[in-house]
Amino acid sequence: MLNGDDALDTQASVRRANLRRALQLVFRNPGSETRAGIARATGLTAATASSLVAELIDLQLIVDGEQAASTGGKRATTLSIAAEHHVILVLVIRPTDARIALVALDGTEVETRRVAFSDESRDRMLDDAVSDVAAEYSGRLLVAGVQLPGTTDGRRVFESVQLGWTDVPLAERFEAVLGIPVLLVNDVDAEAIAEAAREDESSGYRLFIHIGTGIGAAVTLDGELAPGPRDRAGEIGHVQVEFGEEARTCRCGRQGCLESASSMTAMLGDDFDDAMDDEAIAALAAAADDERLAEGARALARTIKLIAAVLDAAEVVIGGPARALGDRFLPLVQAEVDYTATGTTNVPVRYADSDASISTGVAQVALSSALGVRWSPAQLRAASAVRD
Known part of the structure; x- marks a missing residue:
């Protein structure tokens, strides 16, 4: 606008x-x-x-x-x-469900919905859900932000292993239904933006790692996303970090990928789903095999140590469903990272802010795209208080 x-x-x-x-x-x-x-x-x-x-x-x-x-x-x-008229449509797509949020210009969520689907019904269910929103909020929709796992240039999904999509013109498809600009955002980038947006000051490099059924990373510098020139930054899930007898087969077909050891599915089993709430994840974590968690922590720590050394990162933040693992996992990662490699300094590792809404990051990206402005950290905190 x-x-x-x-x-x-x-x-x-x-x-x-x-x-x-x-x-x-x-x-x-x-x-x-x-x-x-x-x-x-x-x-x-x-x-x-x-x-x-x-x-x-x-x-x-x-x-x-x-x-x-x-x-x-x-x-x-x-x-x-003005919070009474324009709304931002946020669509967070995950492998088995999608969350829809209508966000007012003051950052508060006007309405939220959830749509569950199978691989076969996903496209139809998403199109129907978007059509319903377009009809109900006709004349009020300002812009739409779509968050998803996978690589994207903001218009096309280049590749999403979790969704099984390759070269999908998703923004164009939704624009035809909504009649407003649509912007695609990688899920980890959105989480990293949300984490930085809630802070009054953020200096230096921060490595943000999302752990769910998949693993991805994002880097921010002084609170701003530091993307790569080919829209592939942060795709660390299928980099090999384990070899020999330690290496397990990954769903991508190779062995020893970070995801095959440190994803929530690898550590908690196939019953895990990204759509689970924290209580359900905690129940799975309580029954998880200690060695599986330890192996996941070791593989993740190797990755963190190397990337943090390259960046001279100020801190590492773990987001996504992994936050629900709590003290069963984070201390293991911290212990594995807590050694000083020659020429480097140790880096603190923590979980992401649990108060950030799942829609915050992608809503901020969409707002900036449409209006060229940002919410202040105080405004986001106020919106969070209203939501809670």
Whole structure:
């Protein structure tokens, strides 16, 4: 909506850039930002700032709020994020189910749904679910973000071992139904973005590792995703890390892959499913074989140690369903990583923030794509409090 080609220094592109600047200030300080504050922060005239605000109100992106505290003259009117009209569609696709969330512009979830399917019914069930949303939220949908396991350029699914997809034009397919822009996001990238977005400051490299039925990684630098030039960064699940008698056959057909030792399926058995809740996973973990967990921790630690040494990572964060393993797993990983290889320094390993919504990361990517703005950490925390 506010994003476009700003390469040409035209009046329209300058106006669009200023609209984004003004909108970002409201997103950063909802309920306290004012027209005068926008003028001061941007260096624009008061008349121009007021004109920008008027346009953003007309677009139903912001609203007038309470009056600000008096500073001696007429009290200014504060500005807030409009949460009553536009919604972001978030679709999180997993091997056996999908979670749908409608997210308001203030970051709160307006509605959530779950769709279960088999390999045979997946396409039909997803298309039907997307069609239902399009009908129910007609005129309110701003943009859609689709999170999935696998490699993507934001438009096509290059390859997803877990979903059995190769070269699928998924964004185009959903756009034909929804009539709005659709952006595809790798699931691990989305989790890493969500983790960074909730922090006021994030410095250095962070290695984020998702462990579920599959394993993937993402790297952020100073809170920003550090993608590769070929959209393949973080695909570590099928790299061989075990050899000889230790190597097990992986579902990809090779032996000794990280996923064959450290995925939740490898450690907990075939009863594990990504759609399980934490309580069900904890029950499986309680019955898990100690040696399987130890083997998974060793293989993961080898991978962490090498990547962290290359990056000089500030920390490593483990996300996904593996968080439900709790103290049965994390101390094993920490113990295996806790040695100082010559020339390196030890890196802390922790679980991801358990309060982050599954929709946060992909919703943030979709918001930035459509409007060129971000939620503040305070805004995300407030949205989380509303959800809970």
